Amino acid sequence: MGSPEQLEDWRHLALRVEAEVAKAVIGQAQTIRLINVALFARGHVLLEGDVGVGKTTVLRAFSRAIGGDFERVEGTVDLMPGDLVYHTYVDAQGRPRIDPGPLLRHGERLVTFFFNEINRARPQVQSLLLRAMAERTVSAFDREYSFPHMTVFADRNKVEREETFELASAARDRFMFELNMPKPADREVRRALVFDTAFHDTEGLIDKVAPELLPWDRLNAIGAQVQRSVRASETIERYVLDLWEASEKPQKFGIRLDGVDMDRLILAGASPRGMSALLRAARTVAWLEGRTHVEPADLAAVLPSVLGHRIFFTPVYELRRAELSEALVAQIMDKIAAP
Numbered sequence: 159m160g161s162p163e164q165l166e167d168w169r170h171l172a173l174r175v176e177a178e179v180a181k182a183v184i185g186q187a188q189t190i191r192l193i194n195v196a197l198f199a200r201g202h203v204l205l206e207g208d209v210g211v212g213k214t215t216v217l218r219a220f221s222r223a224i225g226g227d228f229e230r231v232e233g234t235v236d237l238m239p240g241d242l243v244y245h246t247y248v249d250a251q252g253r254p255r256i257d258p259g260p261l262l263r264h265g266e267r268l269v270t271f272f273f274n275e276i277n278r279a280r281p282q283v284q285s286l287l288l289r290a291m292a293e294r295t296v297s298a299f300d301r302e303y304s305f306p307h308m309t310v311f312a313d314r315n316k317v318e319r320e321e322t323f324e325l326a327s328a329a330r331d332r333f334m335f336e337l338n339m340p341k342p343a344d345r346e347v348r349r350a351l352v353f354d355t356a357f358h359d360t361e362g363l364i365d366k367v368a369p370e371l372l373p374w375d376r377l378n379a380i381g382a383q384v385q386r387s388v389r390a391s392e393t394i395e396r397y398v399l400d401l402w403e404a405s406e407k408p409q410k411f412g413i414r415l416d417g418v419d420m421d422r423l424i425l426a427g428a429s430p431r432g433m434s435a436l437l438r439a440a441r442t443v444a445w446l447e448g449r450t451h452v453e454p455a456d457l458a459a460v461l462p463s464v465l466g467h468r469i470f471f472t473p474v475y476e477l478r479r480a481e482l483s484e485a486l487v488a489q490i491m492d493k494i495a496a497p
């Protein structure tokens with residue numbers, strides 16, 4: 159078990175990781191902070207963003223800074239669950255061979271697993287991934303492979319909807335965050351991305367990041383230690399329970415959305431798993447800020463990313479989910495008075 163001093167050392171390392179990643183990826187401070195929170199809160203991340211906003215670059219930069227192995231898989235309609243587990247080919251002597259596939263071949267060194275365009279992969283593939291995320295083990299070749307330090311980042315292409323398999327609601331709930339990585343709005347950042355050739359060369363950007371800063375095989379232990387060391391007061395407990403209830407019955411808290419029949423909007427609010435993810439993430443934010451108590455600001459920092467993908471609407475409203483969930487979470491933060 160780590161002492162408070164050790165936890166403080168780890169905090170400095172965690173902040174150093176953010177600073178290193180920010181050398182490669184500009185104008186994405188919030189995304190970088192939240193990815194770091196997910197790493198230390200030991201949660202998986204659903205990434206939703208426009209194309210070409212630097213998703214791959216930010217993940218490769220993180221992978222280099224924290225160390226361990228990186229693996230990337232492309233979701234396609236013909237990908238089969240077995241393709242994640244083994245790889246078949248014919249060797250130089252013409253013999254058929256089977257090797258461990260992308261999930262297994264790194265053994266315990268697998269730390270960052272990037273599943274690109276998860277909504278192009280069939281539900282069978284998605285469910286294998288979800289099982290691997292929850293258990294961090296897979297059985298194959300008559301033995302169990304474990305990858306206890308893995309964090310999954312799954313990207314959902316939001317531009318195209320043709321030939322896609324949307325993640326089921328239960329699947330979305332397995333992700334601690336859904337992060338929306340926006341195009342930078344700042345003109346100076348935009349200018350640099352277009353005119354500074356350093357940002358046209360991903361390899362060069364990744365090289366700027368200092369490598370292997372963290373004892374990545376201790377992430378689980380550090381994360382658990384953070385959870386034990388950061389307290390939530392009774393006032394915070396009451397506030398969180400109100401937030402939870404507001405995700406189920408927003409009308410009870412005076413929340414109204416334009417053009418929406420509030421009595422028919424919600425199919426299901428946040429799950430217990432979702433609310434515990436909220437607390438784990440908020441404690442991690444508090445720790446990164448150098449505090450030992452959760453404050454409402456820590457909850458506010460993660461609430462949209464934790465709650466947005468976990469509120470389920472009735473079918474009439476589900477088509478407008480992106481717009482409605484953002485508006486609803488904003489009102490929940492607005493209407494429930496922070497202690």
Ligand SMILES: Nc1ncnc2c1ncn2[C@@H]1O[C@H](COP(=O)(O)OP(=O)(O)OP(=O)(O)O)[C@@H](O)[C@H]1O
Nearest residue numbers: 182183184209210211212213214215357358359360
């Ligand atoms: N904020 C940023 N900071 C640094 N480089 C960026 C940023 N946004 C985009 N780029 C650059 O744009 C290019 C595309 O980035 P990248 O491949 O990481 O995007 P992506 O979101 O993964 O794309 P896709 O949606 O096609 O998978 C890279 O050369 C990358 O360095």
